Amino acid sequence: MRIGLVCPYMWDTPGGVQYHVRDLAETLRGLGHDVAVLTPAESEESLTEPWMTWAGRTVPIPYNGAMSSVQFGPVSAARVRRWLRDGHFDVVHVHDPAAPSIGLSVCMLAEGPIVATFHAATVRSKWLTAWGPMVRPWLERISGRIAVSDFARRLQVEHLGGDAVIIPNGVHVDAFAEGPSLPGHTRGVDGPTIGFIGRYEEPRKGLPVLLEAMRTVVRRHPGAQLLVAGRGDPEALQELVGEELRPHVALLGELTEADKAAFFRSVDVYCAPNLLGESFGVILIEALAAGAPIVASDLAAFAAVLEDGAAGVLVRRGDPAALAAALGDLLADPERRAELSTRGRQVAAGYDWSVLAQRILAVYETVVVPGAEVTAADADEILLTPDSPGRGTRRTRVRR
Amino acid sequence: MTTTGVWLLVAAVVVLLLLGWTLWTLTRLRRLSGRVDRAWTALETQLQRRAGLADELGREHADALGEGAAHRLAEAAAAVRTPPSGDREAAENALGRELRELPADLAVPTALQADLAGTGTRLQLARRFYNDAVRDTRDLRHRRLARLLRVHAHRPLPRFFDIDDGLGPALSAVPPADRGADRP
Numbered sequence: 001m002r003i004g005l006v007c008p009y010m011w012d013t014p015g016g017v018q019y020h021v022r023d024l025a026e027t028l029r030g031l032g033h034d035v036a037v038l039t040p041a042e043s044e045e046s047l048t049e050p051w052m053t054w055a056g057r058t059v060p061i062p063y064n065g066a067m068s069s070v071q072f073g074p075v076s077a078a079r080v081r082r083w084l085r086d087g088h089f090d091v092v093h094v095h096d097p098a099a100p101s102i103g104l105s106v107c108m109l110a111e112g113p114i115v116a117t118f119h120a121a122t123v124r125s126k127w128l129t130a131w132g133p134m135v136r137p138w139l140e141r142i143s144g145r146i147a148v149s150d151f152a153r154r155l156q157v158e159h160l161g162g163d164a165v166i167i168p169n170g171v172h173v174d175a176f177a178e179g180p181s182l183p184g185h186t187r188g189v190d191g192p193t194i195g196f197i198g199r200y201e202e203p204r205k206g207l208p209v210l211l212e213a214m215r216t217v218v219r220r221h222p223g224a225q226l227l228v229a230g231r232g233d234p235e236a237l238q239e240l241v242g243e244e245l246r247p248h249v250a251l252l253g254e255l256t257e258a259d260k261a262a263f264f265r266s267v268d269v270y271c272a273p274n275l276l277g278e279s280f281g282v283i284l285i286e287a288l289a290a291g292a293p294i295v296a297s298d299l300a301a302f303a304a305v306l307e308d309g310a311a312g313v314l315v316r317r318g319d320p321a322a323l324a325a326a327l328g329d330l331l332a333d334p335e336r337r338a339e340l341s342t343r344g345r346q347v348a349a350g351y352d353w354s355v356l357a358q359r360i361l362a363v364y365e366t367v368v369v370p371g372a373e374v375t376a377a378d379a380d381e382i383l384l385t386p387d388s389p390g391r392g393t394r395r396t397r398v399r400r
Numbered sequence: 401m402t403t404t405g406v407w408l409l410v411a412a413v414v415v416l417l418l419l420g421w422t423l424w425t426l427t428r429l430r431r432l433s434g435r436v437d438r439a440w441t442a443l444e445t446q447l448q449r450r451a452g453l454a455d456e457l458g459r460e461h462a463d464a465l466g467e468g469a470a471h472r473l474a475e476a477a478a479a480v481r482t483p484p485s486g487d488r489e490a491a492e493n494a495l496g497r498e499l500r501e502l503p504a505d506l507a508v509p510t511a512l513q514a515d516l517a518g519t520g521t522r523l524q525l526a527r528r529f530y531n532d533a534v535r536d537t538r539d540l541r542h543r544r545l546a547r548l549l550r551v552h553a554h555r556p557l558p559r560f561f562d563i564d565d566g567l568g569p570a571l572s573a574v575p576p577a578d579r580g581a582d583r584p
Contacts, residue, residue, distance in 0.1 A: 113438075137428050140536050143435060144529050161539060162532045165525060362518075366442050366525045 001364060003028060004089040004374070007039035008101035009069060010058055012046035016282065017095050017119050020148075020169055024360065025051075027170075027353040031361075038083045038102060040071055055079050055102050072100040080105045084376040091115055091364045092374050097142070098128065098135055098160055107138040112374030113367040115144045115360075118164060120152035128159035136161055143367040146360070149301060165363065169282050170356040173348050176261045176289035182227075185266040191223035192331045195267030195292065197260070197283060198274075200232040206273030206297065209320050211241060211249075213273075216324035218248050221331050229255045229263055264290030268337065269330050272296040275317050281305045284312070285351045288344035293337045295326045311347045312340060422549055425540065429552050432537045436558050439530035443561060446523040447492060451480045453516050454495055457508065464507040473498045492563045500568030520567045527565055534558045 007021040021037060028035045029051075037052045044054040056076055058069035080102055084092070093115045097103035107114060116139070145164035147153035153164045185193055194217070198205035210226070218224050228237070229252040241249045255263055264270065270292040272284060276299075284305045287294055294312035296302045306312035313330060315322045330337060349355070457465065458474030465473065476495040483491040499516070506513060537558050540546060547553070 137424075140428060140540075141431060141435070143438065143533075144525070145532065162536060163528060165528055359521075362522055363525055366446075366522055366529060367438070369438055369441075 001091070001361075001368070002034045002087065002089045002373070003036070003364065004083070004087045004092040005035060005037045006092065006094040006097075006103050006106050007037060008058075008071070008094075008096050008099060008103040009040070011039045011041040011052075012043065016169070020117075020119070021095060023170060023172065023353050024357065027357040028361070031357060033361075036083075036087055036089070038080070038106075040069075040102065053079075053083050055083075058101070070100050071102055072105065076102055077105050077109065081109055081376040084110055084374060087374070089374040090368050093117065093360075093364070094142075095119060097139065098132065104135060104138060107141055109376045110141070110374050111377050112372060113144075113364075113369060114142045114374075115146065115363055115367060116142045117146040117148065117167075118152045118156045118160075119148050120155045128155065132159035132161075144363045146363060150304065151301060167356060167359050167363070168351060169285075170351055170353040171282065171285050171289055171348065173289040173352040175257075176264055176286050176348075177291070177345065179258075179265060180262055181266040182259070182262050185227070187266055187268055188334075191225055192221055193225045193227055193267045193269075194327060194331075195227045195229070195263060195270045195287075196273075197229045197255070197263070199230050200228060200237055204274060204276040206275045206318070207237075208240065209275070209318055209323060210271055210273040211245065212320035213324035213327060214245055214248060216321070217327050217331070218245070220328045224248060224331060225250060227252055227263065227267060229253065229260070260286070261290060264292045267292050269327060270294050271323075271327065272302060273317075273323060274299060274302070285348055288312070289348035289351075291341040291345055293330060293340040294344065295323065295330060305347070307347060311343045418549070421545065422551060425543075425546055425551050428540060429537070432533065432540065433558075436530070436533045436537055439526070439533045443523070443526040443530045446519055446526045447480070450499075450516075450519045450523060451477045451495065453512065453519060454499060457512065457516070461506075461508045461512075465502070469498070469502070489561065489563050496564055496566070500566060502568065504569035517567070520565070524565045524567075527561060527563070531560050531562075534560050 005021050005025055007018055009015050009017055011018055018039075021039070025035045025037050035051060037049075038055050039047070039052065040055045040058045041047055042057060047054055056071065056079060058071040061070050084106070089112070091113045092106055092110055094103040094106050095117050096119050097107050097116050098118075103116075107116075139160055139162070142162075145156065145162055146167050147156055147164040148167065148169050150166060153166055156162065156164050181187065184190060187193075194210075194214075196207060196210055198207070200207045207228070214224075214226055226249045228249060231254050234251055234253075237251060238246070252259075252263070264287045270284075270287040272281070272287075272294065274297050281296075281299075281301050281304075284294060284296060284302060288305075288311065294306065296306060296312055296314060297317035298314045299317065302312075303309070303314055306314060308314070313326050315326045330340075454473050455477040458470045458472075458477060462470035473495075476491070476498045479491045480488075480495050485491075499520075541552060541557060
């Protein structure tokens with residue numbers, strides 16, 4: 001099948017949607033499909049593969065304390081049109097098309113089957129309430145809608161009309177399951193370790209709660225260590241840790257993809273103490289794939305991934321005492337850890353890209369029109385072309 | 401400018417705006433009608449495929465299913481093609497019920513079982529997408545201005561296709577990765 005993927009965010013900036021598009025493209029190509037990607041990027045050189053097309057740069061717009069990127073206008077429309085015409089796609093798959101981005105341009109210009117995935121990672125509902133009705137005429141052209149989580153689906157239903165099938169984000173399970181550990185931190189051999197990944201300055205990631213819990217944990221397990229990975233200011237963190245806890249906390253800084261996998265394979269327990277809803281718990285799936293037992297807060301998205309506690313321990317968010325008890329109990333119980341590790345690997349297998357790519361392919365197959373391909377409209381034509389005779393009568397007959 | 405002139409101008413602007421809105425809405429409805437047609441074709445394909453597979457299962461694997469179940473399945477598959485009461489949804493529901501009641505450990509070729517499972521999941525997708533297209537069309541047709549201006553008022557409203565498309569043990573037994581992988 002010839003598939004055109006459209007990523008609306010800068011390819012060379014790290015982000016969940018970019019990784020999703022990259023992994024999906026690679027998996028589909030591995031299955032023998034002809035995949036092309038259209039994406040903006042800071043520099044054209046960061047698109048190393050010949051099947052990737054540069055769509056220019058997005059314009060950053062500060063909104064509600066964060067940066068949103070916008071790319072809209074005749075220049076990017078011309079690029080989109082050329083890409084659509086040259087691609088001869090059976091189906092185009094846009095991501096987060098509600099924002100004024102090349103994804104929305106594709107919805108306006110493409111004639112043929114369009115599939116859209118709603119990530120809703122950066123979308124805010126106040127913005128959608130105002131903007132949703134304006135873009136709806138173009139989102140109406142999407143034949144098949146996918147949401148990555150129940151949260152994303154609800155946003156879509158409430159603000160953009162229409163329903164969506166849920167196909168979650170994927171991970172490459174093999175890359176996490178097998179490989180080396182971090183030196184000096186082999187699971188079950190060196191002293192017990194608890195892992196945390198995230199921008200530790202952001203309170204919503206919950207690191208202060210975890211540090212508070214650690215003070216209790218180290219009394220019960222004097223050898224316990226907390227490994228903290230992620231971006232942030234080390235000095236501010238040291239201050240947060242305090243004198244007493246300092247020997248028990250190791251700062252690893254930002255990890256590469258390979259080191260992140262090794263990190264998950266090394267820790268005895270992975271802890272996700274987040275206080276606020278993340279739209280999707282990819283990080284938990286990566287930990288599960290590496291066989292790390294998990295203690296996480298009881299956010300809806302986390303509970304969904306951990307099968308309501310069957311594949312990991314859920315604790316009340318923002319409660320250091322409950323977190324300390326859960327961590328202490330789990331460190332003291334190797335059998336329970338082994339059990340969670342086995343169950344976790346089974347759960348993660350369902351999120352492997354090979355599985356999810358098949359589900360996404362089933363969506364493509366459902367919307368593709370045999371013998372036709374996607375083309376680009378010359379202009380967003382308002383002229384009416386008369387319907388072919390007999391169409392209405394045929395429809396009434398079959399639908400009866 | 402005289403008062404009459406002003407009123408004439410206002411009326412002209414209103415007429416122009418209404419005309420523009422009507423043309424735009426007609427364009428949207430035309431596209432939606434194409435989408436509903438395509439979605440229905442996809443749904444119809446999956447329904448036909450399911451009936452074909454159920455028919456095959458009922459006629460050629462009667463010993464694996466048991467005589468009674470095989471007969472009911474073949475009958476339900478036939479009823480879908482020519483619904484006796486003219487109610488397609490009821491006939492499809494009856495067939496779906498028969499398929500859902502099949503046990504997980506059927507002694508039929510795995511290829512057939514994988515086909516059935518693959519068709520089951522694709523049917524769910526096709527039905528969801530079809531109803532989605534119908535909902536978008538009905539939303540637009542039911543807008544107050546669309547009714548007032550009688551846009552597409554002479555056409556029948558597309559109908560939702562409501563059936564229970566749950567899968568049951570026999571159709572969920574195959575891991576998702578293998579479902580209908582050999583089917584186009």
